Amino acid sequence: MPKKVWLLVIGTFINxxxxxxxxxxxTIYMHDxxxxxxxxxxxxxxxxxxxxxxxxxxxxHLFDKLGGYKSIMLGIIITVISLIGITFWHxxxxxxxxxxxxGFGSGIVIPSIFALVGxxxxxxxxxxxxxxxxxxxxxxxxxxxxxxxxxEKSFDYLFISNLALYIVFLLLAVFTxxxxxxxVETEKSNSGEKVKVSTSKTNFYSLIILSSGFLLTWVAYSQxxxxxxxxxxxxxxxxxxxxxxxxxxxxxxxxxxxxxxxxVQKYEKQIKSQLVIGVIIMMLSFTVILFADSFKMFAAxxxxxxxxxxxxxxxxxxxxxxxAPKGKEGTYQGIVNSIGSIGxxxxxLIGGMIVDxxxxxxxxxxxxxxxxxxxxxxxLYDKPIKKSSHSISNEE
Numbered sequence: 001m002p003k004k005v006w007l008l009v010i011g012t013f014i015n016x017x018x019x020x021x022x023x024x025x026x027t028i029y030m031h032d033x034x035x036x037x038x039x040x041x042x043x044x045x046x047x048x049x050x051x052x053x054x055x056x057x058x059x060x061h062l063f064d065k066l067g068g069y070k071s072i073m074l075g076i077i078i079t080v081i082s083l084i085g086i087t088f089w090h091x092x093x094x095x096x097x098x099x100x101x102x103g104f105g106s107g108i109v110i111p112s113i114f115a116l117v118g119x120x121x122x123x124x125x126x127x128x129x130x131x132x133x134x135x136x137x138x139x140x141x142x143x144x145x146x147x148x149x150x151x152e153k154s155f156d157y158l159f160i161s162n163l164a165l166y167i168v169f170l171l172l173a174v175f176t177x178x179x180x181x182x183x184v185e186t187e188k189s190n191s192g193e194k195v196k197v198s199t200s201k202t203n204f205y206s207l208i209i210l211s212s213g214f215l216l217t218w219v220a221y222s223q224x225x226x227x228x229x230x231x232x233x234x235x236x237x238x239x240x241x242x243x244x245x246x247x248x249x250x251x252x253x254x255x256x257x258x259x260x261x262x263x264v265q266k267y268e269k270q271i272k273s274q275l276v277i278g279v280i281i282m283m284l285s286f287t288v289i290l291f292a293d294s295f296k297m298f299a300a301x302x303x304x305x306x307x308x309x310x311x312x313x314x315x316x317x318x319x320x321x322x323x324a325p326k327g328k329e330g331t332y333q334g335i336v337n338s339i340g341s342i343g344x345x346x347x348x349l350i351g352g353m354i355v356d357x358x359x360x361x362x363x364x365x366x367x368x369x370x371x372x373x374x375x376x377x378x379x380l381y382d383k384p385i386k387k388s389s390h391s392i393s394n395e396e
């Protein structure tokens with residue numbers, strides 16, 4: 001992997017570690033320390049997720065207009081400003097304001113990094129996106145593990161530590177990211193002539209079709225961290241054991257790479273098949289939950305889920321990069337990242353309503369249906385491109 005990609009991977013790890021410092025403890029802090037109800041805390045987290053969606057879209061657009069370095073720097077600076085604010089003023093309602101700004105700032109960074117990886121190392125195919133995916137999951141594993149002991153001493157230390165991490169990320173970006181220039185930019189002529197930007201509608205339609213399937217899978221996947229967490233504990237599984245399930249997820253994502261990577265590389269051109277296989281495997285994990293009554297069964301379901309997501313999650317930004325016309329790489333990454341954020345935002349609400357009005361078994365059946373439906377856009381997302389190519393060939 002090129003040095004420039006490694007720098008982006010390291011930056012992603014620091015960024016996600018920092019952002020995951022707060023997300024598992026937000027509800028606890030607002031409820032236990034700020035005296036807010038769980039409903040209010042949930043609303044605040046939804047606002048934060050909404051700001052992240054806007055940040056994803058803005059980050060993708062800014063990448064195309066300003067370039068990778070400037071868009072990433074802007075996102076980091078906004079996040080650092082919000083963290084300075086939350087470090088000094090973390091009472092109510094200041095916490096809400098700064099948390100919302102933080103969601104927007106961090107939301108700008110991620111699609112910019114994805115777009116930059118695809119532009120810097122186009123010949124790497126899925127490898128670069130897979131590396132970013134690994135860095136994200138490592139950050140998610142490390143962040144909460146560090147945050148828990150720090151928060152036990154004081155939440156003040158948690159805010160300070162989070163700010164310190166983002167300052168490290170800021171310094172890394174300032175001193176190394178300026179020289180990370182997409183290959184499409186280096187191909188511009190010295191005379192200042194602009195590279196022609198394609199605005200292919202068919203590519204955009206394909207992206208929207210793909211995103212619809214991506215949204216459905218995220219709505220289903222998000223249940224593991226929300227409705228299923230309560231259900232699992234109702235089955236006699238302790239909170240510590242439930243946390244261990246996510247540890248299994250993080251460890252497997254890293255350890256399974258040497259096994260799955262050769263398969264992915266061998267069938268790299270059959271990325272549509274990888275998507276479908278991944279979705280089916282993820283669906284199987286939920287069918288196991290229907291019969292799960294012990295920690296071992298839930299652990300088996302998590303193992304199956306993890307194998308499925310390894311096929312699906314890195315494949316989507318890879319396809320988005322393949323679909324993106326020249327000059328629209330950031331916009332396309334912004335769209336798929338925002339779709340994932342929307343799925344994480346509305347998934348818990350949909351899941352909670354189904355469980356409240358019906359039952360967990362009904363929710364599982366609905367989720368399996370969502371996975372089945374999501375296979376359709378996975379199979380048909382490139383239909384508009386094929387239709388357009390066929391029309392052009394007929395005209396010729």
